[in-house]
Amino acid sequence: MYSITIILNECIDRIIKGEMVEQCLRSYPDQAKELEPLLRTALNVKIASNIQPRAEFKARARYELLATLREMEAKKSQQRTVI
Numbered sequence: 001m002y003s004i005t006i007i008l009n010e011c012i013d014r015i016i017k018g019e020m021v022e023q024c025l026r027s028y029p030d031q032a033k034e035l036e037p038l039l040r041t042a043l044n045v046k047i048a049s050n051i052q053p054r055a056e057f058k059a060r061a062r063y064e065l066l067a068t069l070r071e072m073e074a075k076k077s078q079q080r081t082v083i
Contacts, residue, residue, distance in 0.1 A: 007028050008039075015039065
């Protein structure tokens with residue numbers, strides 16, 4: 001099973017290439033609830049991409065998003081260990 005981070009990266013790449021959010025969600029029905037708000041955000045970013053941020057900003061934003069996802073995964077792992 002792929003981690004949510006890997007799935008999210010794949011779906012973001014697919015959305016950038018023009019695929020719809022719903023298509024990505026159908027590919028990962030077990031993760032759809034967690035993916036949907038993240039992918040909707042990614043889609044909104046794509047729509048707003050007429051404004052060209054600097055490469056440094058893009059890299060930092062992606063880093064922060066992935067760091068947040070890693071934190072979420074770590075918390076889930078800790079919760080599973082406690083239970």
